[in-house]
């Protein structure tokens with residue numbers, strides 16, 4: 001089974017070809033146009049997707065050494081995301097499926113993150129058995145999902161305010177680092193002491209999460225430090241990055257542990273852009289080792305936004321008999 005996946009929900013135009021769940025190609029075109037603006041500008045994203053989509057899909061097919069006629073199905077991201085950006089991928093996928101008379105599969109981006117574990121890749125840890133608990137954490141969403149099957153996912157906890165990735169990005173901005181700041185914080189934190197500055201522990205009940213208090217604490221810490229001794233931010237940068245990363249990961253790891261205990265589930269996964277964080281990956285391995293649980297962590301390129309996970313989700317949905325009609329319109333906001 002050969003599935004082409006197309007992803008265009010935010011600022012990456014991506015296409016991937018999977019054969020029986022194995023990656024034959026995984027192409028991503030980023031968008032430099034947003035760099036000067038400190039965030040993604042929706043209209044610029046739509047235009048860049050329009051420029052990139054044909055060459056990106058073409059490259060994915062060429063790298064896979066396949067002809068469009070070899071495809072079994074085409075999967076695309078239907079939502080959530082930037083509506084104009086989603087329309088570019090959806091219209092392209094729909095037209096291509098129609099022209100080639102191929103089945104079309106509409107994929108939910110957030111659910112696809114949780115299915116990234118099933119991409120067959122020797123470098124990753126073994127795929128989880130159902131049920132497992134997944135932390136899907138990225139720039140737009142942070143949720144704990146009880147995954148009973150590819151079609152049966154229940155959100156058992158979610159952030160009440162910022163997403164974890166947003167907390168990393170906002171923290172980086174406070175330090176004057178460019179967007180997206182998550183990977184920079186990760187790198188810089190390696191030289192710092194994670195216990196130098198302690199954040200207040202968010203008081204949220206159940207399995208929900210909150211990151212806005214951490215952001216406020218961090219902004220105050222930096223402003224007061226700089227006012228007290230100019231140059232503080234630069235001098236203390238590594239410690240500040242490590243402390244911020246520790247505060248965010250404390251929330252994420254704490255919630256994973258609580259969810260596993262509350263639900264009696266011994267398989268824990270992380271995915272989404274924030275799961276590329278090296279400290280978070282280590283802490284999940286450590287948590288699972290100490291409790292006799294199984295950890296599931298995809299290779300980094302399937303954690304951040306990519307089309308391989310869209311093709312993977314398309315693969316399992318196709319097997320389950322799910323098809324999209326020609327009228328499957330994109331949606332901007334998360335579906336329950």
Ligand code: KG4
Nearest residue numbers: 138139140165182186273274276277304305
């Ligand atoms: O999944 P993703 O690529 O896109 C969305 O669907 O949002 O996630 C992007 C987010 C950004 O907030 C970025 O800063 C964060 O993931 N991120 C990281 C790391 N790599 C990406 N955060 C912390 N550490 C990283 N290594």
Ligand code: ZN
Nearest residue numbers: 138272273305
């Ligand atoms: Zn994502």
